[in-house]
Amino acid sequence: MRIDIVTLFPELCDSFLSASILGRARAKNLFEAHCHQIRDYTTNKQKQTDDYPYGGGCGMVLYAQPIADCLRAVQRQCAEQGREKPHVVFLTAAGQPYNEETAKRLARYDAVTLVCGHYEGIDQRVIDAFGDEEISIGDYVLTGGELASLVVADSVLRLQPGVLAEEKGYQDESYWDGLLEYPQYTRPEVWEGRAVPPVLLTGDHQKIDAWRGAQSRTRTRLRRPDLYEQWCDTHPLTELPKWKRGENMRLVKTDDQWDQAARLFAEGRYAVCEKVSTALYLDTLTPENCRKELLQDRENGWAFYLHYTKNVVDGMVGVCHKTGRISHLFVTAESRGRGIGSKMLDFARKKLPEHPNPTLTVLDTNIRALALYRRMGWRPEGVEAVYDPQKQPGAAVFCRELILRYQG
Known part of the structure; x- marks a missing residue:
């Protein structure tokens, strides 16, 4: 040249x-x-x-x-x-x-x-x-x-x-594939009380590559959400994680299942709203209140499913056959990062064959969930609600609830 x-x-x-x-x-x-x-x-x-x-x-x-x-x-x-x-x-x-x-x-x-x-x-x-x-x-x-x-x-x-x-x-560096580069470390192993992440010392290159990929995506999501949104659109999830032995979805029917769904709902909603809602609102997210909301939703045509791994509940999702909407997609904190959310979303969409383009809603502050949905073929279609601290007593941060529609 x-x-x-x-x-x-x-x-x-x-x-x-x-x-x-x-x-x-x-x-x-x-x-x-x-x-x-x-x-x-x-x-x-x-x-x-x-x-x-x-x-x-x-x-x-x-x-x-x-x-x-x-x-x-x-x-x-x-x-x-x-x-x-x-x-x-x-x-x-x-x-x-x-x-x-x-x-x-x-x-x-x-x-x-x-x-x-x-x-x-x-x-x-x-x-x-x-x-x-x-x-x-x-x-x-x-x-x-x-x-x-x-x-x-x-x-x-x-x-x-x-x-x-x-x-x-240069292929591993920032911006090459649309993401910021993962953090780098060199000797000594411990510097002024700060240690190198243990995974980098294992010699297991598969685990190291997975860690670096996760770090790169997280860093981009937090520091450059604009880049991360573009990356999500250009890097669809072409292969979902495979269902493992002992994993299954079960329709919520028994009292015990409703109690478990309510606990998961309370935990998940709290995690989503913790940084954008007032303490007064967060205090209302009790399993008891969430159970009442779920039962009311059932009366309006919703069906809820629990995800089990070896008979332990670690996720839930809801579908409405009347409206073609998916909601209440939550994974327990200790089970995140295992691909359960993507499998449940795919499961829920396939439960609505009469709605080829179902919808769901998500807060625009929930960047991680937005990224997953975009990579799985969901695109913004409008705004369901606006939460303004000046107008809504429970809102602590201005945010919007976006409507996403499945486009494939």
């Missing part, structure tokens, strides 16, 4: 591309890099590159002519090497947000030219004439485009074959 940077500070860019990992790769000719001084292409004696903007305003704007002549020179050089016409990127505050997907796309070009803006920007006419795209590395403003161009160059060049020692070196 060949990368060119058009800039007023070529020495700054060149020194970066000649240092550390990129510097070693450049010395091995794993990529070709050139930094061009815009002033070398000016036609005035003063080597002036900018002037006041038409229409007034503070600051200066870079001329179109020297940048255009520089880009033409780069095009000629690429043609002489037998390369395709370079893909030209202008680094501007008005560009499209940059991310890892863009880096992977740019890495597939044979030649990329990055143009650094300065002052109040670049004459739009040269961007229109030569630019293939505009990129912004973030919602903030820099004094010049050099740092932005180096960010793009670094993220693109590190993807070139041989630049990193192993391909896994």
Whole structure:
């Protein structure tokens, strides 16, 4: 790959591309890099590159002519090497947000030219004439485009074959698969009273990979819910956990089963509402009150099922054949993370064959449940209710109860 940077500070860019990992790769000719001084292409004696903007305003704007002549020179050089016409990127505050997907796309070009803006920007006419795209590395403003161009160059060049020692070196990192990277640890095993997670010391790579995957998903869910939502949409659960020996679902019929369902309902509802509801409301979530609610739901057409593992109740779910709705999906705290929730949701959906697109509701603060539902083919359709502390006595945090419909 060949990368060119058009800039007023070529020495700054060149020194970066000649240092550390990129510097070693450049010395091995794993990529070709050139930094061009815009002033070398000016036609005035003063080597002036900018002037006041038409229409007034503070600051200066870079001329179109020297940048255009520089880009033409780069095009000629690429043609002489037998390369395709370079893909030209202008680094501007008005560009499209940059991310890892863009880096992977740019890495597939044979030649990329990055143009650094300065002052109040670049004459739009040269961007229109030569630019293939505009990129912004973030919602903030820099004094010049050099740092932005180096960010793009670094993220693109590190993807070139041989630049990193192993391909896994970037495939496990943040954003590669849409998630943030799992936490990393090195020696000593205990530092200032803080120990390395025991699973990393087992040597069991299957367990380590599972732990890292869970950590990556949790970190992304908590820190970047926007990324996590995208990841859920692009990584559906194509295979559900298999039912194990001793696992089964039973319709709630006996008094003992209603008592167990009420206890599970109380525990699950408390866990969901603990961070968004007042203590006064949470105090009402007793097994007795929940049993009354379940029995009332039964009168309105609901049926409830308990999940058993070796005759121990560890989950519940409800379905309504009248409305095609699924609700009361709860798993005991000690049984979470075993795939019981996904199996019960699939079970409940299949219990409603007369409703090919059933619905359910979930609080928008319950990100973990939302992620599971999205990965299993459920999509937001509307809002069931809004809980506002200013209006509802039991609400402590503003949140919404979303309606999700199964889309497959």
